[in-house]
Amino acid sequence: MSLLSKFEPLRAAHSRLTKRGHDPFSVVFEEMVSSTEGIMQGRRTVLLGTNNYLGLTFDEACIEQSVEATRRHGTGTTGSRVANGSYDGHKRLEADLAAFYGRKHAMVFSTGYQANLGMLSTLVGKNDHLIIDADSHASIYDGSRLGHAPVVRFHHNDPEDLAKRLRRIEKESGDKLVVVEGIYSMLGDSAPLKEIAAVKREYGAYLIVDEAHSMGVLGERGRGLAEAAGVEADVDFIIGTFSKSLGSVGGFCVSDMEGFEILRLACRPYMFTASLPPAVIASTRQALATLQGESGLRAQLRSNADQLYSGLARLGFKLGPEASPIVSVILSDADKAVAFWNGLLERGLYLNLALPPATPNSSAFLRSSVSARHTPEQIDFAVRLMGELGRQLGLLEAMPTEVGFAARGKVPRAAAVSDG
Amino acid sequence: MMDVTHNVRAAIQEALQSILERPVELEPEMNIVADFGMDSMAIMDFCMALEDRFDVSIPLDKMAEIESVQDLSRTIETLLAKG
Ligand SMILES: Cc1ncc(COP(=O)(O)O)c(C=O)c1O
Numbered sequence: 368m369s370l371l372s373k374f375e376p377l378r379a380a381h382s383r384l385t386k387r388g389h390d391p392f393s394v395v396f397e398e399m400v401s402s403t404e405g406i407m408q409g410r411r412t413v414l415l416g417t418n419n420y421l422g423l424t425f426d427e428a429c430i431e432q433s434v435e436a437t438r439r440h441g442t443g444t445t446g447s448r449v450a451n452g453s454y455d456g457h458k459r460l461e462a463d464l465a466a467f468y469g470r471k472h473a474m475v476f477s478t479g480y481q482a483n484l485g486m487l488s489t490l491v492g493k494n495d496h497l498i499i500d501a502d503s504h505a506s507i508y509d510g511s512r513l514g515h516a517p518v519v520r521f522h523h524n525d526p527e528d529l530a531k532r533l534r535r536i537e538k539e540s541g542d543k544l545v546v547v548e549g550i551y552s553m554l555g556d557s558a559p560l561k562e563i564a565a566v567k568r569e570y571g572a573y574l575i576v577d578e579a580h581s582m583g584v585l586g587e588r589g590r591g592l593a594e595a596a597g598v599e600a601d602v603d604f605i606i607g608t609f610s611k612s613l614g615s616v617g618g619f620c621v622s623d624m625e626g627f628e629i630l631r632l633a634c635r636p637y638m639f640t641a642s643l644p645p646a647v648i649a650s651t652r653q654a655l656a657t658l659q660g661e662s663g664l665r666a667q668l669r670s671n672a673d674q675l676y677s678g679l680a681r682l683g684f685k686l687g688p689e690a691s692p693i694v695s696v697i698l699s700d701a702d703k704a705v706a707f708w709n710g711l712l713e714r715g716l717y718l719n720l721a722l723p724p725a726t727p728n729s730s731a732f733l734r735s736s737v738s739a740r741h742t743p744e745q746i747d748f749a750v751r752l753m754g755e756l757g758r759q760l761g762l763l764e765a766m767p768t769e770v771g772f773a774a775r776g777k778v779p780r781a782a783a784v785s786d787g
Numbered sequence: 788m789m790d791v792t793h794n795v796r797a798a799i800q801e802a803l804q805s806i807l808e809r810p811v812e813l814e815p816e817m818n819i820v821a822d823f824g825m826d827s828m829a830i831m832d833f834c835m836a837l838e839d840r841f842d843v844s845i846p847l848d849k850m851a852e853i854e855s856v857q858d859l860s861r862t863i864e865t866l867l868a869k870g
Contacts, residue, residue: 519846520831535843535844723826724828727828
């Protein structure tokens with residue numbers, strides 16, 4: 368017996384997995400060639416699983432700003448903003464974010480994970496109630512646990528179940544805070560936000576939308592699902608990350624709520640960790656400006672996502688319920704999913720492997736995320752490779768047919784999403 | 788109270804059978820994790836089926852404390868008594 372012996376089952380599962388090829392959780396790229404290609408074991412590999420939605424990691428202007436900021440302000444802040452003070456860049460980035468969302472307040476965190484930890488654990492106290500979507504990201508679950516409010520889950524994307532859960536606590540005192548995501552990271556589906564906002568209003572609850580995967584992706588101005596669904600006024604807090612469409616690292620929350628600024632002295636995941644370094648702040652500010660200035664990137668992203676989604680649907684793969692920059696192939700056989708993932712990587716295509724228990728209904732996913740910077744040729748390469756290998760492994764029945772394409776309309780929800 | 792307990796037990800058994808897709812014999816002291824091989828997500832989803840069945844919400848902190856079949860049925864009974 369050792370301290371770590373409780374991890375034996377996990378270790379055993381992991382070693383069974385790695386015996387069959389690469390370790391999907393420890394892939395190493397020797398080099399990044401661009402926002403869509405890396406070198407792995409000497410081989411050029413197309414990156415189709417890096418959440419780099421706008422491909423801004425190699426944007427010239429972002430790199431310039433970042434280098435310049437490092438030269439002027441140094442490599443790190445060496446502490447939290449509460450202790451060491453803020454740099455001018457932190458304040459400016461917060462002002463930029465508030466302006467982008469048309470809100471009064473913005474608060475920057477060191478990661479999106481910490482933004483969720485911070486907001487969820489601080490906004491509600493032990494006499495309040497937190498109601499989260501069952502398919503929420505780990506950071507939402509962890510933020511829920513860090514705080515003191517009782518936490519209840521509602522069925523994924525089910526406004527009626529949300530209403531039911533709010534009704535059950537209608538008579539109880541305390542505030543009610545509902546948390547949903549703009550685009551869910553596993554299957555790429557969006558919350559039915561109009562309906563959820565209506566429920567929220569009916570029961571006098573507050574609403575948080577985590578736009579981690581939808582910022583820069585949805586909405587006319589790229590603000591996310593709340594903008595796309597036309598319900599921004601009903602969303603009390605928007606949480607987001609810099610690590611996806613903005614190509615850096617960090618997280619934020621914006622809000623119009625009066626008194627918001629006091630959270631800087633109450634929110635521990637904001638107070639007790641080092642603030643973001645100048646290089647990150649500078650590239651993020653530039654990326655946010657680019658996101659706003661170049662709406663063509665969003666159009667390109669959508670077109671790339673459609674190309675991948677329809678290409679894979681045509682081959683007969685079972686996919687998530689809607690075309691979005693997250694396109695997941697749903698497989699019922701985890702062993703085959705592992706073989707598929709390994710085969711693709713060996714042939715120069717990287718995407719994410721998601722296995723139970725992280726996935727609903729003991730299914731396994733090959734999750735891809737599309738970038739505006741992918742070329743049509745790269746996406747075509749991915750579709751062809753997945754088709755070839757899918758047929759070899761018996762994941763696809765026969766040659767692509769028009770019937771397979773017609774089935775696309777039916778792939779949706781019931782088949783794809785966990786319904787408990 | 789006996790009736791409620793009986794109903795809750797029966798519902799737990801039914802929900803378990805439908806998730807595991809096989810008949811199960813239930814003993815109060817059975818451990819839900821060890822005896823039925825459910826991971827944390829599976830347990831949450833299993834609880835959700837029971838929440839729907841009894842029209843209650845089991846908060847996650849209460850769910851985390853549940854180990855045995857008896858813990859689970861008591862948690863639900865307490866919520867029913869409150870509601
Ligand atoms: C929905 C959601 N929220 C938050 C995060 C955390 O973001 P970050 O990578 O900035 O910590 C992620 C991504 O990992 C996410 O998918």
